[in-house]
Amino acid sequence: MSNYPKTIKKSLLFRQLGAVKTVRNLVSPRSYRPVANQFDAVHTNGISFQSYETLIAVRMNGYLYLTDAHDYSKTTSKYATEWTGFSTKERRAGLESGKFIFIEED
Numbered sequence: 001m002s003n004y005p006k007t008i009k010k011s012l013l014f015r016q017l018g019a020v021k022t023v024r025n026l027v028s029p030r031s032y033r034p035v036a037n038q039f040d041a042v043h044t045n046g047i048s049f050q051s052y053e054t055l056i057a058v059r060m061n062g063y064l065y066l067t068d069a070h071d072y073s074k075t076t077s078k079y080a081t082e083w084t085g086f087s088t089k090e091r092r093a094g095l096e097s098g099k100f101i102f103i104e105e106d
Contacts, residue, residue, distance in 0.1 A: 004096065004098070007101065007102045008103060013058060017043040017046050018044025019044050022041070026038040026039065029082060037052045051075075054076075055103065064086075065102075066091060066102060066103060070088075
């Protein structure tokens with residue numbers, strides 16, 4: 001159980017997201033080339049961001065959902081900032097305030 005005011009279990013979130021329709025690599029804002037191991041997946045009801053094999057963030061129904069891996073490393077944090085539009089500091093504050101929803105492991 002987390003200390004964040006708003007949480008959702010990962011399995012419930014994935015049921016709500018629905019089937020994966022497409023997956024693509026993120027594109028570097030500097031070189032415009034695909035970035036290895038950083039993925040954007042379009043689902044029936046939302047989109048998700050994954051770094052390597054780890055879920056980082058989800059956008060669905062106007063909400064941003066984050067795992068605790070959103071600031072795991074410098075690279076993950078960099079692409080989480082690109083994908084979400086929020087800095088690491090803003091993501092942490094959003095989780096603490098309840099603006100963003102924390103994804104709990106089952």
